[in-house]
Amino acid sequence: MIPYSFQTIYDDDIREVEKVLKSPFLTQGPKVKEFEEALKTKLKSKYVVAFSSGTSALLGLYFSLLYTKYKLFKSPKDFFYKKIFFFLTTPITFSATSNAAVFLGGLPLFVDVDENGNISLDKLYTFLEILKRKAKNILKNIKFASFVHYAGNPFNTQKIYEILKEYNIPLLEDACHALGAKNENEVVGESKYSLGSAFSFHPVKPIACGEGGAVSTNDKKMYETLLLFRNHGLKKLSYWLYEKEFLSLNHRLSDIHAALGLSQLKKLEKFLEKRRRLAKIYYKLFKDIDFAKPIRQSNYSSYHLFPVRFKFKNLEKKKKYFENLRKKGIGVQVHYIPVYLLKFYKRLFKDFKEIYTKIYPSLDLKTFLKESYKFYKEELSIPLSQGLEEKDIYKIFDVLISEYKKL
Numbered sequence: 566m567i568p569y570s571f572q573t574i575y576d577d578d579i580r581e582v583e584k585v586l587k588s589p590f591l592t593q594g595p596k597v598k599e600f601e602e603a604l605k606t607k608l609k610s611k612y613v614v615a616f617s618s619g620t621s622a623l624l625g626l627y628f629s630l631l632y633t634k635y636k637l638f639k640s641p642k643d644f645f646y647k648k649i650f651f652f653l654t655t656p657i658t659f660s661a662t663s664n665a666a667v668f669l670g671g672l673p674l675f676v677d678v679d680e681n682g683n684i685s686l687d688k689l690y691t692f693l694e695i696l697k698r699k700a701k702n703i704l705k706n707i708k709f710a711s712f713v714h715y716a717g718n719p720f721n722t723q724k725i726y727e728i729l730k731e732y733n734i735p736l737l738e739d740a741c742h743a744l745g746a747k748n749e750n751e752v753v754g755e756s757k758y759s760l761g762s763a764f765s766f767h768p769v770k771p772i773a774c775g776e777g778g779a780v781s782t783n784d785k786k787m788y789e790t791l792l793l794f795r796n797h798g799l800k801k802l803s804y805w806l807y808e809k810e811f812l813s814l815n816h817r818l819s820d821i822h823a824a825l826g827l828s829q830l831k832k833l834e835k836f837l838e839k840r841r842r843l844a845k846i847y848y849k850l851f852k853d854i855d856f857a858k859p860i861r862q863s864n865y866s867s868y869h870l871f872p873v874r875f876k877f878k879n880l881e882k883k884k885k886y887f888e889n890l891r892k893k894g895i896g897v898q899v900h901y902i903p904v905y906l907l908k909f910y911k912r913l914f915k916d917f918k919e920i921y922t923k924i925y926p927s928l929d930l931k932t933f934l935k936e937s938y939k940f941y942k943e944e945l946s947i948p949l950s951q952g953l954e955e956k957d958i959y960k961i962f963d964v965l966i967s968e969y970k971k972l
């Protein structure tokens with residue numbers, strides 16, 4: 566099976582991990598700091614804090630914003646009587662983008678995507694205007710927007726920032742797909758227009774730690790909060806004395822994972838160059854195909870995914886195609902089932918029906934967020950990875966076409 570994405574590990578990566586295994590520190594040693602320093606240079610941001618996963622990084626990012634800007638979770642009471650707040654996000658993302666905020670007491674407000682799976686500028690503006698007319702109290706209680714750079718293809722942070730600014734909503738970036746990507750204004754993670762960005766180093770992502778993540782920010786207070794958040798909310802006062810500032814858990818990255826990440830980071834440009842080169846071949850091959858169109862990605866995308874929109878008569882056909890391709894060894898994947906369709910979120914919408922019906926008539930998100938649902942019906946991510954070769958791309962393409970014709 567050719568997976569939709571997979572890691573590429575070299576002998577020198579293994580040697581770096583081995584060195585840590587033979588060193589005194591498997592965790593809380595020097596490698597984490599070294600990894601953070603290297604990321605900071607790559608991302609051109611003032612601060613970077615490594616985390617045990619992209620999910621922990623998102624949780625830390627959201628917490629540090631709520632803690633520093635809105636003074637939430639300052640009192641232990643805040644953990645028992647969570648004050649509801651709202652946040653904006655899109656449904657075409659891994660549910661962690663939303664889960665991490667719900668965990669802290671946030672209710673998601675889903676905004677529609679554009680045809681490439683990223684937050685739509687128009688839909689965002691229209692949505693905020695609807696809230697202004699129909700639900701001012703909700704609008705006032707939106708604490709942040711967190712949007713994913715879908716597939717590693719960055720949305721325009723400056724334009725989104727400018728819309729959000731009108732409503733006093735800070736932007737956060739779910740950059741879990743997008744290490745090494747750039748948009749017209751900045752490197753993803755530079756966070757010129759946001760208060761911070763979260764990354765993942767899961768093996769399918771641009772570089773692999775095994776499990777791992779990081780937050781980049783330019784905000785000193787958020788940085789200091791992130792450091793505490795990662796380690797139980799503990800503040801070291803002297804060699805033996807420490808204090809607990811707020812409630813948190815262990816979200817630390819180990820030195821073993823950091824060593825792998827650091828070694829992989831040195832290969833990032835090489836990996837991206839390969840992904841971009843292979844993507845170009847796909848684009849050429851799909852050019853004359855009328856039943857399948859790859860989403861448009863910039864030359865500076867990280868190409869974490871290569872999503873293609875297929876014309877299917879219905880979802881059953883898509884399912885059949887998906888299964889047939891996997892039987893043929895092509896590990897396609899769906900990115901994503903809209904988050905609002907997941908059981909937990911359906912229940913959340915029911916539990917907070919009174920609030921949500923003010924915004925989404927009859928709670929019919931499939932209709933209200935038209936493009937997201939259409940995207941879900943059509944999209945399949947086809948294999949793209951630095952570990953593939955040109956001949957694999959031609960082979961994958963041929964199977965995709967012949968299996969489609971059999972539908």
Ligand SMILES: Cc1ncc(COP(=O)(O)O)c(C=O)c1O
Nearest residue numbers: 618619620659661713741765767
């Ligand atoms: C968009 C997005 N956000 C967050 C995450 C969570 O990252 P991790 O798996 O490292 O916890 C992922 C991982 O798949 C993701 O794709």
